[in-house]
Amino acid sequence: MSLLEFEDVHQSYGDEEVLRGISFGMDRSDVEVVIGPSGSGKSTMLRCVNRLTDIDSGTIYLDGEPVTTPETDVNDLRRRVGMVFQDFNLFAHRTALGNVTLGLREVLDYSKEEARAEATSQLERVGLADQADSYPAELSGGQKQRVGIARALAMDPELMLFDEPTSALDPELIGEVLRVMRDLAEEGMTMLCVTHEMGFARSAASTISFLDEGRVVERGPPEQLFEAPEHERTGEFLERLTSLHGGQQG
Amino acid sequence: MSAALAPDVVLSAVVGGVDTGVVLQASDWEFVYRNRRFLLLGAGVTVALTLTSVVLGLLAGLPAGIVEVYGTGPVAGAVRRTGVLLRGTPILVILAFTFFVNPVNLGAFEAATLGLGLRSAAYQSQIFRGAIQSVGGGQMEAARSVGMSQYEAIRHVVVPQALRRSIPGFQNEFTIVLKDTSVAFFIGLAELITRGFNLFTQPGQSESVLEVILAVSAVYFVLTVLTNQGLELLGRRFAIPGTGGER
Ligand SMILES: Nc1ncnc2c1ncn2[C@@H]1O[C@H](COP(=O)(O)OP(=O)(O)O)[C@@H](O)[C@H]1O
Numbered sequence: 001m002s003l004l005e006f007e008d009v010h011q012s013y014g015d016e017e018v019l020r021g022i023s024f025g026m027d028r029s030d031v032e033v034v035i036g037p038s039g040s041g042k043s044t045m046l047r048c049v050n051r052l053t054d055i056d057s058g059t060i061y062l063d064g065e066p067v068t069t070p071e072t073d074v075n076d077l078r079r080r081v082g083m084v085f086q087d088f089n090l091f092a093h094r095t096a097l098g099n100v101t102l103g104l105r106e107v108l109d110y111s112k113e114e115a116r117a118e119a120t121s122q123l124e125r126v127g128l129a130d131q132a133d134s135y136p137a138e139l140s141g142g143q144k145q146r147v148g149i150a151r152a153l154a155m156d157p158e159l160m161l162f163d164e165p166t167s168a169l170d171p172e173l174i175g176e177v178l179r180v181m182r183d184l185a186e187e188g189m190t191m192l193c194v195t196h197e198m199g200f201a202r203s204a205a206s207t208i209s210f211l212d213e214g215r216v217v218e219r220g221p222p223e224q225l226f227e228a229p230e231h232e233r234t235g236e237f238l239e240r241l242t243s244l245h246g247g248q249q250g
Numbered sequence: 251m252s253a254a255l256a257p258d259v260v261l262s263a264v265v266g267g268v269d270t271g272v273v274l275q276a277s278d279w280e281f282v283y284r285n286r287r288f289l290l291l292g293a294g295v296t297v298a299l300t301l302t303s304v305v306l307g308l309l310a311g312l313p314a315g316i317v318e319v320y321g322t323g324p325v326a327g328a329v330r331r332t333g334v335l336l337r338g339t340p341i342l343v344i345l346a347f348t349f350f351v352n353p354v355n356l357g358a359f360e361a362a363t364l365g366l367g368l369r370s371a372a373y374q375s376q377i378f379r380g381a382i383q384s385v386g387g388g389q390m391e392a393a394r395s396v397g398m399s400q401y402e403a404i405r406h407v408v409v410p411q412a413l414r415r416s417i418p419g420f421q422n423e424f425t426i427v428l429k430d431t432s433v434a435f436f437i438g439l440a441e442l443i444t445r446g447f448n449l450f451t452q453p454g455q456s457e458s459v460l461e462v463i464l465a466v467s468a469v470y471f472v473l474t475v476l477t478n479q480g481l482e483l484l485g486r487r488f489a490i491p492g493t494g495g496e497r
């Protein structure tokens with residue numbers, strides 16, 4: 001059974017239908033990369049999974065259970081689904097360690113000592129143990145994003161959502177974030193990633209979806225989309241992306 | 251003397267002073283100096299009233315600001331309308347209600363605290379509302395995304411940052427309340443202005459009005475400067491490292 005499943009999901013802002021019938025499934029340990037032009041609904045698609053945005057119709061299932069019903073415990077759902085944002089959204093008033101401990105303390109009711117130990121090991125996992133006491137404003141973009149990943153991982157999620165995690169970074173900082181993501185993928189984390197880093201997509205993705213105007217236009221393993229796309233638009237878009245973002249191997 | 255008659259008396263005292271040509275005189279400064287304890291006790295009441303009013307304003311204004319940003323439904327509507335009403339009412343009218351009209355018989359200090367505190371809450375709610383909105387939705391989304399409830403996110407993520415951003419506005423509000431405690435003169439509270447008034451309206455002292463008023467305003471000025479410096483220190487103490495506020 002799929003870990004995450006979209007079933008004919010529609011979503012609109014006012015009159016503008018942003019998601020126009022999205023259906024797909026991901027198994028545990030899959031890495032799904034979503035690509036598509038700006039405004040095609042990629043962020044919205046991710047936000048529907050953890051209910052930052054509510055859908056109009058259709059169903060999203062996590063581990064077989066519908067999570068888009070009124071009865072769904074939204075806080076519990078969000079605990080089970082980690083989210084990494086394009087512009088980091090680190091808690092500005094807390095240190096790197098404090099960013100990671102907050103959820104542990106408030107949501108998982110860890111004691112102070114337990115939270116500190118767990119947060120330290122999550123920061124180690126992303127290579128930032130030495131920056132535990134730094135505040136977000138004192139970190140580079142790449143370090144901020146790795147703290148963002150550690151903060152999400154600390155909640156022991158079943159699924160991680162990445163919304164263009166490297167788009168706000170200077171080119172030389174992209175690699176360190178992609179490396180962490182690649183490690184996660186190798187550890188078997190299930191990941192739904194919006195990213196235009198084609199090197200990462202080619203080597204780490206199990207499946208790539210091309211989203212356009214709220215529909216999944218084409219979906220398949222990287223080799224298929226890169227070598228023999230069914231749709232002309234997919235090929236054109238991938239070519240453009242590869243010339244822009246093909247360099248980083250992570 | 252009835253408190254409500256006081257403004258007339260002030261006017262005649264000042265006009266009388268103009269007639270006789272009020273000038274700075276050593277004997278009047280000496281009169282002020284002789285009554286320094288009397289005036290300083292008034293300053294003490296002023297400081298106490300400022301603190302009680304600002305604290306009441308904070309305790310009611312912070313939740314009101316939060317409700318104005320995140321609240322929905324009739325409670326939020328009631329909070330917003332109460333704020334509009336309080337901000338649209340002259341402070342003397344508010345004091346008239348808390349002291350003269352109020353069916354619960356409050357002392358002048360309590361009535362002044364209630365009036366000034368409620369009005370300050372109405373203004374502070376706007377300071378906090380602006381500060382909360384400036385924190386940005388991304389912080390709330392990040393907090394909710396790890397599974398925090400809205401209350402937890404407000405309490406641990408939004409409010410700590412909003413409070414820091416409120417300090418400049420709060421500094422203003424604090425000094426405004428400090429100087430506006432003088433309106434408690436209207437209900438006869440023996441704070442700084444009232445005591446100054448009592449001095450220069452003593453028989454034969456009408457010419458000391460200028461010296462008394464200058465002395466009184468110097469006290470307000472010193473208190474205002476101290477307040478501002480204290481709050482600035484607080485702001486620097488809690489500045490978030492790396493953001494340039496700590497110097
Ligand atoms: N909160 C919102 N309110 C109104 N429209 C929105 C909102 N968020 C996104 N949109 C619109 O929905 C469309 C899809 O947005 P988004 O999912 O962010 O696209 P992408 O991430 O692919 O660039 C865009 O046209 C965008 O303007």
Ligand SMILES: [Mg+2]
Nearest residue numbers: 042043044164
């Ligand atoms: Mg987007």
